[in-house]
Amino acid sequence: MDEKIIDVEEVMALLEERKFAELRDLLKEANPIDVAQLLGEVPEEKLLLLYRMLPKEDAADIFAEMEHEEQETLIRAFNDREIQEVIAEMYIDDAVDLVEEMPAIVVNKILRHADPETRKEINELLKYPEDSAGSVMTTEYMSLKSDMTVADAFERIRRTADEKEDIYTCYVIDPFRKLQGTVSLKEMFLVPKDTLIEDLMETNIISANTLDDQEQVAKDMAKYNLTTIPIVDQENRLVGIVTVDDAIDVIQEENTEDIEMMAAITPTDKPYISTGFFETYKKRIPWLLLLMISATFTGAIITRYESALGRYVILTAYIPMLMDTGGNAGSQASVSIIRGLSLDEIEFKDIFRIQGKEILVALLCGATLALANFTKLLIFDKVSVVIAAVVCSTLLLTVVVAKFVGCSLPILAKRVGFDPAVMASPFITTIVDAISLIIYFQLASHILSI
Amino acid sequence: MDEKIIDVEEVMALLEERKFAELRDLLKEANPIDVAQLLGEVPEEKLLLLYRMLPKEDAADIFAEMEHEEQETLIRAFNDREIQEVIAEMYIDDAVDLVEEMPAIVVNKILRHADPETRKEINELLKYPEDSAGSVMTTEYMSLKSDMTVADAFERIRRTADEKEDIYTCYVIDPFRKLQGTVSLKEMFLVPKDTLIEDLMETNIISANTLDDQEQVAKDMAKYNLTTIPIVDQENRLVGIVTVDDAIDVIQEENTEDIEMMAAITPTDKPYISTGFFETYKKRIPWLLLLMISATFTGAIITRYESALGRYVILTAYIPMLMDTGGNAGSQASVSIIRGLSLDEIEFKDIFRIQGKEILVALLCGATLALANFTKLLIFDKVSVVIAAVVCSTLLLTVVVAKFVGCSLPILAKRVGFDPAVMASPFITTIVDAISLIIYFQLASHILSI
Secondary structure, eight states: OOSOOOOHHHHHHHHHTTOHHHHHHHHHHSOHHHHHHHHTTSOGGGHHHHHTTSOHHHHHHHHHHSOHHHHHHHHHHOOHHHHHHHHHHSOHHHHHHHHHHSOHHHHHHHHHHSOHHHHHHHHHHHTSOTTBHHHHOBSOOOEEOTTOBHHHHHHHHHHHGGGOSOOSEEEEEOTTOBEEEEEEHHHHHHSOTTOBHHHHOBOSOOOEETTSBHHHHHHHHHHTTOSEEEEEOTTOBEEEEEEHHHHHHHHHHHHHHHHHHHTTOOOOSSOGGGSOHHHHHHHHHHHHHHHHHHHHHHHHHHHHTHHHHHHOGGGGGGHHHHHHHHHHHHHHHHHHHHHHHHTTOOOGGGHHHHHHHHHHHHHHHHHHHHHHHHHHHHHTSOOOHHHHHHHHHHHHHHHHHHHHHHHHHHHHHHHTTSOGGGGSHHHHHHHHHHHHHHHHHHHHHHHSOO | OOSOOOOHHHHHHHHHTTOHHHHHHHHHHSOHHHHHHHHTTSOHHHHHHHHTTSOHHHHHHHHHHSOHHHHHHHHHHOOHHHHHHHHHHSOHHHHHHHHHHSOHHHHHHHHHHSOHHHHHHHHHHHTSOTTBHHHHOBSOOOEEOTTOBHHHHHHHHHHHGGGOSOOSEEEEEOTTOBEEEEEEHHHHHHSOTTOBHHHHOBOSOOOEETTSBHHHHHHHHHHTTOSEEEEEOTTOBEEEEEEHHHHHHHHHHHHHHHHHHHTTOOOOSSOGGGSOHHHHHHHHHHHHHHHHHHHHHHHHHHHHTHHHHHHOGGGGGGHHHHHHHHHHHHHHHHHHHHHHHHTTOOOGGGHHHHHHHHHHHHHHHHHHHHHHHHHHIIIIIOOOHHHHHHHHHHHHHHHHHHHHHHHHHHHHHHHTTSOGGGSSHHHHHHHHHHHHHHHHHHHHHHHSOO
């Protein structure tokens, strides 16, 4: 990376020495995103002072990129003119994000100072459900009419581009705002200026509905390599666009959510580092409790075979190895499937093919592990061949069961409408533990006749 | 989604009935990405026939989006003219991807038919290490000179846009190809046409080096909301750009890789569904073996306390619950930290703060679980208060140790240069199992005096 990263200590030193001109230059040169990050690291009482030193044309951009905590501090401290300016300059989708996160008193202050048009738009956008396409879209897109020429379009773009979040894909709408087609600025550059937009536009449009899941919208943008996607209402009227930078954020959030669910944590969209310990506790304890209760069934199985275990205590020594291996083998399968489902690579109709493959893989893995373990049991642990046979047969069967359960449950969960990510390591482990112990004791009681 | 998804059965029916005109129209109307997907589902012997029905202007795009298997089939079947056309029309980065994946004989056929300029560029790009910025960049960017006016720039764009992968961010270079600045097409639209590019360009540029890790480049693009990023060589000469669609692919691949490593699978960039069973076996067995061997230490601990267990077989019944809860508590912490590290939200300097928070969370979780379990042990299992105390104290301590180990190991792994994702559930579980059993038996032997 080439650009100059702005350093918090340098900034504080310049502030201390009252070298304001130098500080202004430094802030002007830096990237707005880096400045926003910097403002998260300075003491709260210096925040307003530094904000007032920002170049006017960057201030709103920088504000939009800041963390909610600092945004709130600033809004509480802003005078009327400052709040008007920042709301007027921000893109509508960023303003909506802001309003969604602030406490009521701050929201009131924001809406009171927004101009009526902006206030109306913010209120409209606030109505869309969380995680819907409508909630992440912006209304600042470039619209054209089909009877315009490319020259007309260029003129319109020139006049209005400043307030648009994206101008590189233009949306052609009819008088009822129905979406008729899309045309890229690049295509307009390549044709004579008197070409009609209707002759140039692409009419096979990939679009999404305001109520569609934002994750699906982001995935479609990735699939079709789009930098913007049009969002239409139930009557196919264009109401906004989602831009690729927001789509990337959605993809990352959904990945985090999947990963958290796989580790038995209730997902949150707050970064770990800024989540308080009590909130973290609340995200984790329900799952730990649930899984602990499930694990007591495993204990009950052991209790049932207590007398047998009393006679062959050696069998106890291999319980952890069997449980862990089963858990690991199962979670390898389940996590592969969960990821495949999430990337739309796997569908329900693939279930038998996948089960077949997993059983083959399991037989190979199980045989390898059983062989390695058999050798170890005889040579190092010096147990009898019968005991070794019980342990290693259990191992093989456990791996087969684990991989079969591990690959099947996520697909079935998705089929009945649950998030497959729940069917990851912790749940699979709990289920496989119980099954493997039953296999173990059944084999032991038959082979050792206990 | 609004567009018409093309249906494989409809296509095959039209082919069967020899309704070629209708079929051509259908293929023309459909989105190239959907057509590429369709061609992956038709019988191999129909592939070339269908390819030849594609509209000329879309054929190369569709080809670039196809799976490697179908690409190989087609290239083997192509005549000279077809292969020349497709290579000439493809973007350079797609051609490089293709060459990287094909067997030598197919590569020869491709390079023999590429024009000398393209062949040279492909060969240049092939030299960059896998996963480097150089290996994902394209050389088809729009370059400008600083002494051009906006009118000159527009003229140049109009003349050359057709062969550029992106024209919306233009790169200003000096006669030695050193990168001087960037200017967006939008900015050019907003100023008088006689404005000099050097007065308009942004000189504080975010760029990456050809040898930078592609993951870092993709993360920077996401952080700074870029749709393209310039890639420079060691002398700061512009050699290419990475576009946002490729950055999204990199982000998704890296997420898959992290998730696979967390589940103790050797990462691969091949989708699960198209990986053969033997390959899947090879990605999983080393980790299962390694973890199985580690788990035998846990067995050894049990063996050491065998006589004690013989007298208190009831203690065995709680081993699975203790092991599972420890594993789950530890992986909640480790996975949160691994994700935070991967999103650059957590740094090494945060380690003490994180450990403090995790210990607090662990005490709360541990106390809740211990209390729930104590009640259950006395009421349902009807064990003695002493046994319940041993089990529940172990539970509390295990949760604390698990969360402490779980949050620390990923940070330390990253510090010494390992991928923190390895320190997820399977490894944490194995370590925590051993520690929790030692705690269990130590407490038991002191409290029960065995």
